[in-house]
Amino acid sequence: MSCPIGNRYADEQDGAQLGEEAGMLYGEYLMLDKVLGAQRMLSKVHNKPVHDEHLFIVTHQAYELWFKQVIFELDSIRSVFSVPMEESQTLEILKRLNRVVLILKLLVDQVMILETMTPLDFMDFREYLCPASGFQSLQFRLLENKLGVKQENRVKYNQNYQRVFGDDPEAVKRIEDSEKQPSLVVLVEKWLERSPGLELSGFNFWGKYQKAVEKLLSEHEKLANECTVEKVKKYRLMDLEKRREVYESIFNPLIHDGLISRGERRFSHKALQAAIMITFYRDEPRFSQPHQILTLLMDIDSLITKWRYNHVLMVQRMLGSSQLGTGGSSGYQYLRSTLSDRYKVFLDLFNLSTFLIPREFIPPLTADFKNNLCYSGYSKDLPEENNKITNGNCTINSNKI
Ligand code: HEM
Incomplete structure (x- = not known):
């Protein structure tokens, strides 16, 4: 060829x-x-060439190129998510999310290459680049905003990040647009809310799940009360009380909304229900791809946190813990504060494990619901041949989700 x-x-x-x-x-x-x-190389311009400045520039440029590709993929993923999609489109989303994940893995590892530069070498040219700083990376902010990092969840110094783009109206416009447009987390939330199985008149997953949790907790209570060692019994009952409170925080929408306003949860109540349901029934063909999507979204959050962590370690190695950054922040201390959960947009997905119940307690799917998920029906919006997507033994209902 x-x-x-x-x-x-x-x-x-x-x-x-x-x-x-x-x-x-x-x-x-x-x-x-x-x-x-x-x-x-500014060190060359100043007639004091420093070998490692070349690596410093190339590394940053390589990052910016990859940021560009990640943003390109994210924009396309967001546009697919923004309208009810065919199940066949979830494959495309999976492919692109997976690509983003692989790029981010590369970006996490690239930090190591720059760490081959010693702090002394860095010192030789650092003054030339002042006041340039990664804090001014427009693409990094776009990436955060497009994923769904919210202004109010940023640490204080970072809440005012737009000020560095003040002299560049085009950059300001792009930042403002990225803050206004629906972020990936918002679109994923809407997509989750459309999941089949939550309807009260249908499978009513949430009603069944609540009953299953009650059964589980009362069995645990019975076992705790049967315990003859007083200390162990007390511990078990105390633990049970805590478990009840945890479940109450998802069963009571008011508590859930309170946690959202405190920044401790992100998804709407309905979206959270869907995420739990998808986690339980991920082996069902209809839920297997949504489950993979949720896993990749968590990977994205994990990898960005890992990048932040590797970057912080590198900054400590280069500058120590108390030197200011060229962008004017406290440097290491500021960056360390961005490692918190406030920057995880898919935080709820990480915390799903809190609400899992043992397999034997998971409500079985009803024949009706199974049939609905996996039948030879046709969506009224699609030509017949587009509508049958075979997966394993069944032909999946290609209703939009
Ligand atoms: C010797 C290597 C590096 C040092 C010493 C360093 C130092 C710093 C410091 C001190 C900050 C805080 C802002 C400030 O006051 O300047 C910062 C922020 C940042 N740096 Fe670096 N950096 C290095 C390499 C990189 C690389 C390779 C990238 C890749 C693009 C990068 C991207 C960023 C970004 C995006 C921020 C903003 C982070 C945030 O606000 O959450 N940095 N850097």
């Missing part, structure tokens, strides 16, 4: 001269003159 960009050397070997009609060359297509000509 010939290279789609054109291969100068192959043509030369064939003795053919490249004319205009042969298409673009590699460097032209990739605009390498721009990309490879963009490493201006």
Whole structure:
């Protein structure tokens, strides 16, 4: 297969001269003159060349290029999520989320390469780049906003991050747009709320789950009361009381909403119900892809937290714990404060494990609901042939979700 960009050397070997009609060359297509000509070493400009400044620049540029790709993928994922989608589209979402996850893994590891620079080497050119700082990375802020980091959840110094873009109206506009447009977490929340199985008149997962939890807790209470060692009995009853409170926090919508306003939960009550349901029934074909989506969303949050952590460690290694950042923050101390759960947009997914119940207590799916999830029906919006998506032994209902 010939290279789609054109291969100068192959043509030369064939003795053919490249004319205009042969298409673009590699460097032209990739605009390498721009990309490879963009490493201006300030230490060289100051006639004191520092070898490692080249690595410092290339590393940051590589990050920004990957941020660009992640934002590109996120925008496309958000546009698919923004309307009720066909089940077939979940495959595309999975593919793109997985790509984002792989890129983020790469970004977490890239920190190591920059750590081969010693603090002394860094000191040799740091003063030249002041007041430039990663704090001014527009794409990093867009990425955070598009995922769903909320202004009120940012740590104080970071709540006013827009000020650094004040001189650049285009950047300000992009930031404002990214704050106004529905973020990925908001779109995922709406998608979860549309999950089949929550209808009170249908499968009524939530009603069944509450009953299952009550049964589980009363069995535990019985066992605790049967315990003959007073100390153990007391411990078990105390633990049980705590469990009751935890479950109450999801069964009582008022408590749930209170936790949302304190920033300790993110999803609406209904979306949280759906996430728990999907976790329980992930082996059902209809819930298997949604479960994979939830897992990848958690991976994204985990990897960004890991990146923040690796970056903080690198900053401590380069600057110590009490040197100010070139962007004016307290440096290490500020960055360390961004490691908190406040920056996890899919926080509720991490905490789902709190609400799990043993397999034998999970309400079995009813025949009706199973049939509804997995039947040879047709969505009225789609041509017949698009509607049957076979998966294993059953033909899945391709109703939009
Ligand atoms: C020697 C290496 C590095 C040092 C010493 C360093 C230092 C810092 C410091 C001190 C801050 C806090 C803001 C400030 O006051 O300047 C910061 C923020 C930041 N840096 Fe770096 N950095 C390094 C490498 C990188 C790299 C490779 C990236 C990749 C893009 C990066 C991206 C960022 C971002 C996005 C922020 C803002 C984080 C936030 O506000 O949550 N930094 N950096």
